[in-house]
Amino acid sequence: MSTTQTSKIEIRKATSSKISGVDFENLSFGAVFTDHLFECDFKNGEWSNPVIKPYAPILMDPSSKVFHYGQAIFEGMKAYKDDNNDVWLFRPDENFKRFNNSAVRMAMPEVPEAIFMDGLNELLKIDQEWIQRGNGASMYIRPFMIATGAGVIANPSDEYKFMILLSPAKSYYSGEVKVIIAEHYSRAANGGIGAAKAAGNYAAQFYPTNLANKDGFQQIIWTDDATHTKLEEAGTMNVFFRINDTLLTAPTSERILDGITRKSLITMAEKEGLKVEVRPVIVSELVEAAKNGSLKEIFGAGTAAVISVIKGFSYQDVYYEMAPIENTYGALLKEKLTSLQNKLSEDTFGWTVKVQ
Template structure:
């Protein structure tokens, strides 16, 4: 695909840049932001002209419905710079489509493509120096929308704000990740908003994850809400399980996010003749595989982390360490995927889009 340039936009450039104050070798994920942000308001039933302006705090009414009824959605994307200083996006059409699916589910207005993708292109053209070259470097992109309409009546707002902010990034997680399999808490339920990237989904994860942290685990593998017998997602990532030489991942549903990295892993695995099955994996099946040594790998897949191997898991007080493999599928697929994203390998899928 080719991104169209958005012409109807106001641009207010920052008088100075803070880029020289940033230590790009020592970044904490999601805490450093670029000089500019995109803002576009929805009012009177239509989207107004978007603005690119200096990154800064904003004023909002205390009764704005985002604070009281949680109308807030977001996406996570990345930009990469190749050896020739060109900036690339990875499957941005997928993020755009999912964003609007989330908007519909949360009774929010859909964002036009020219605002989301065209506005992002203009913003990245301005902030291209913040995208650093080299494997492991990227510019994390956070498009989001909140309900700004005032009033505490329990009904959808009439005013919204769509924004894009940018943050230079390195690795999301560092060190080994050990996980606790959920026995009581769930990430989402049938009929709920698990398939939407709604802010409330993530807030609801914090407390059970905090409990897992207190036991020495970095993340939780969520199980289904009805029976807690099926493995669903790992922390904020889709989860893959390798038993013998087959990869398994839960099918997307009302409860499970249709991850862009998830679907890319599946397509890459199939290209490399790695067996992949999209089906529910039972907790008992995982435990049995760990006991008979047929469980080879577990890894999470998501935009921020790309692919994050899991070192071990705990269930009902029993801890199972995963083997250290020389032929790790997680490592192989991550290498191939990041090489495509960084234009170090041919993109035979047509996933990368030049800014």
């Protein structure tokens, strides 16, 4: 990792650690945070005063633009500890690039690479005791940026706060996931912000997801808003479909997040000799494949769960479930990717980066 300007990060250590009070066997995802956070403020046109300090509430003006106009973006990443107690990041350059792509789309300032990467690196070093080894344990990393400028007029803020939080995570099992295919509600517009990891994209999904939950479905597979015929993504995951022996996933677009797990799985699947087609996947094609038995698997791909197996889907009030099979592509790819991330297998792609 880049260490340019590392020396500029002010370090304010916590006087005591909360770690002894944490039950690492029973972590709820995203609920527990480490002793420190990284913070850097954008004011007067520049980023300044990067600091690592004890995790604590922040003071915000009630008229802060993030509260009123929603300028807020984030990333989700993970760090892993190997058997030598070395800590590894997975493709952090991809998160960094995507973060700044999101920033541009939301009219927010880009974060310099040195601030993003050095903040990440130094914070992980300071709180490295919080990173557990093995059994799918990891450190979930949440870089985010919010508009802190005051004023209730709808224009871009001139002040921002960039922060990194760390939340220890155990192996994430999403349970048996049944999904519903969106027929009315939508996640993103053409020419909208669907490709940005913008806060507002998530809140927009809660109400339709609550409706789906009430009907017994854990997630929604979103479709294009104009015709509801193209399968897009699941809101916190990209989606893969296996029809016969071909793995299908939608191309990224301005409506679909360019998932890092998604692109890693495509590369990995191709290396394993699997046939992958990145092309629009049509709802009618999926229904037909489910009916004739050629639909073998559906899974979601994202940072939190890596791969979430989807058991079945509902469309137009009909529920389709795939017959269980052995040796799924999902299980193969999850094993390959998590082994690589955890440094249990050789990283022939150069995706893992050591924190040092």
